[in-house]
Amino acid sequence: MKFSRLLLLALKGCAMGMADVVPGVSGGTIAFISGIYEELINSIRRFDFTALKLLCKGQVSKLWHYVNGGFLCPVLLGIAIAIFSLARLMTYLLTHHPIAIWSFFFGLIVASALLVSREIGRWDLRTVLSLIVGVGVAWWITIASPAETPETWWFVMLSGAIAICAMILPGISGAFILLLMGKYQYIMQAVGDFNIPVMAIFAIGAAAGIISFSHLLSWLLKHWHDVTVSLLMGFMVGSLNKVWPWKEVIETYLDSHGKAQPLVEANISPAQFELLTGRDAELWQAAALCMAGFGIILGIEMIAKLIAKNK
Numbered sequence: 629m630k631f632s633r634l635l636l637l638a639l640k641g642c643a644m645g646m647a648d649v650v651p652g653v654s655g656g657t658i659a660f661i662s663g664i665y666e667e668l669i670n671s672i673r674r675f676d677f678t679a680l681k682l683l684c685k686g687q688v689s690k691l692w693h694y695v696n697g698g699f700l701c702p703v704l705l706g707i708a709i710a711i712f713s714l715a716r717l718m719t720y721l722l723t724h725h726p727i728a729i730w731s732f733f734f735g736l737i738v739a740s741a742l743l744v745s746r747e748i749g750r751w752d753l754r755t756v757l758s759l760i761v762g763v764g765v766a767w768w769i770t771i772a773s774p775a776e777t778p779e780t781w782w783f784v785m786l787s788g789a790i791a792i793c794a795m796i797l798p799g800i801s802g803a804f805i806l807l808l809m810g811k812y813q814y815i816m817q818a819v820g821d822f823n824i825p826v827m828a829i830f831a832i833g834a835a836a837g838i839i840s841f842s843h844l845l846s847w848l849l850k851h852w853h854d855v856t857v858s859l860l861m862g863f864m865v866g867s868l869n870k871v872w873p874w875k876e877v878i879e880t881y882l883d884s885h886g887k888a889q890p891l892v893e894a895n896i897s898p899a900q901f902e903l904l905t906g907r908d909a910e911l912w913q914a915a916a917l918c919m920a921g922f923g924i925i926l927g928i929e930m931i932a933k934l935i936a937k938n939k
Contacts, residue, residue: 634702640664641706648711648795648802655707656796657864661740661925666849668703669796671696672842730873731914735921737871741864743929748854748861755858762862769805770870771892777809781829787811788830789837796838796845797863873914874901 640662644655659665674695682691692698721729748755777783787809795802806812818826848856872895879892898909 634698637664637699637702638706638709641703641708642710643706644703645707645710648707654795654797654802654863654867656860657737657740657867659796660744660860660864661736664699664703666846667696667699669842669845669849671700672838673846675839676843727873727910727914728917730871732917732921733871734868734873735918735923736925737864737868737921738918739922739925741861743925744857744861744864747857750854751858755854758855758858759862759865762859762864763866764862766863766866767869770867777811779814784811784815784826784829785833785836787815788833789841792834792838793841796841797860869895874898874909876900876904 640658643662644658647658648655656665659668679691679695682688682694777787787806790809791802791805793802794805806815815826815830817823818830845856874896875890875893876896877890877893880888880890896904898911898914901907902909
């Protein structure tokens with residue numbers, strides 16, 4: 629594989645990692661935007677009994693090719709680099725420039741949903757209903773309140789499985805799912821304290837969840853492509869409720885550092901925002917960044933078409 633291809637995959641992985649550290653934004657959305665979603669799902673699906681047999685036999689080269697290691701490795705490396713190196717930057721931007729960063733993501737997701745709609749070959753009753761279900765589920769997730777849940781090993785493992793599945797679904801944030809399950813602070817605290825038993829149980833659940841869920845997604849995309857894509861598009865549209873830039877905080881939660889963070893928020897107009905907070909709504913900056921996010925996605929699409937045409 630050419631170095632330029634590896635670098636491009638790593639950059640796409642970085643973009644996914646950046647999205648995964650933002651509450652309400654999914655790495656799956658970025659994978660869909662960048663055109664690697666189906667290959668990512670199919671590659672993860674390859675971690676099965678055949679892969680285990682190859683590993684036990686020491687056939688590393690065959691295992692590498694079987695699981696599409698040349699694709700997965702740079703993508704996963706990019707995700708890891710972004711999470712560990714850019715998490716602080718994204719936290720800073722969300723803390724000090726929330727309207728700007730949410731406006732950018734709003735434009736990005738709107739453009740992405742429009743591009744994803746082109747992947748649907750035929751609109752009929754099934755695809756329309758699937759779209760509506762996707763919008764409804766994602767919308768409900770963005771407004772649901774977290775529950776009190778146990779800290780037993782089986783629930784931590786279940787949390788890992790569900791959160792990682794949500795993370796690869798466009799429009800649904802794995803971090804926000806952990807919040808809903810009442811385990812976000814618990815897991816973040818475990819990571820901060822380097823609590824190996826808790827992290828190991830969570831990782832086992834995540835690994836089992838993503839491998840099993842990738843089989844289901846791969847099957848759905850193969851046999852029910854249009855219905856599945858319309859459902860995923862619905863997830864993206866429904867998630868717009870979460871990334872609306874102007875909000876009023878209704879409820880808060882304590883993060884791993886004991887600081888209050890927004891949990892339940894209500895969308896309000898820019899004028900209401902100025903009235904309630906006494907701060908500038910930054911309307912023109914928000915509009916410019918929203919258009920920038922929209923334009924970047926269209927630009928990526930145009931470049932991809934030019935590359936495909938030249939090939």
